[in-house]
Amino acid sequence: MSLHDFSLSVHALGGPSSSAAHEPLEGDERAYDALDALLLRLTAVRRLREHHVWEAVRVIAELPDLAPGEWPSRRFRDLMAADALVDAAIHLTSATEAKLCLRTLSHEFGLWTCALRYQPPGAGRITFKARHADLAAAILGAFLRSCRGHRLATGAAGRGHLPT
Template structure:
């Protein structure tokens, strides 16, 4: 066995999907998968960057029934231009159709904990938490979890599983 046997270039070509699989499907499941992938990426970052927030905006815009027509707002764009990521992410949490409330922020042992609350009409309250060493990342993580929960609840109501 030689080093040539461990060549990544040679083996990577066989692992790539076929040409038909490289295109994104425009389904709710694909958007949910993108949301899950973004949540996973956020757990690995040391600090939130602007491209993470814009990726979150893109994924959320593609989820049906969550973002209003003029979302994100001009205020959000101004906050992003000013590099105020914490303020921009907090602004996002209050401007979707989920009507989230920032319930609690705490910092213990180097980790920020963000708790967002969603109160669906006719049901109890649902709380979403995220922990991260970076404040903006913790807030965005809780927000993305709430978006996932909102989509699951909206899909269940559409299928008649939850009463509202």
């Protein structure tokens, strides 16, 4: 069995339908497609690696209205240089415009569960969870899910409700 036995279409990653698969993506759409692809990759890894975190930083920096001007911070770079992936992932959760709060972090049956809370303006609180065997991967997974949710919330701000 090889990777060619698994056909992952663009539609499976949350991208455009097959009829529009050959059309070029705009900047924002490309960034959200990369975010979905990174989330999919995280579910397949056994342990989070440094290049996964840097890929997340690159993808998030391309998302509109999420990363502040001086992002990533010097503190984040120092944590990455020290190979402190858990601390770096936690630092990312508090360093974006989404203003996330680490709600729970638990370990059961060999899986870490991370829940991050996001409170968009004018709406209730939203919790994003991720589970993974690796603590840093669970934190980064919940963070990436919240970044996708931030996009939905900012898009719905003018309509007064969050899409479901």
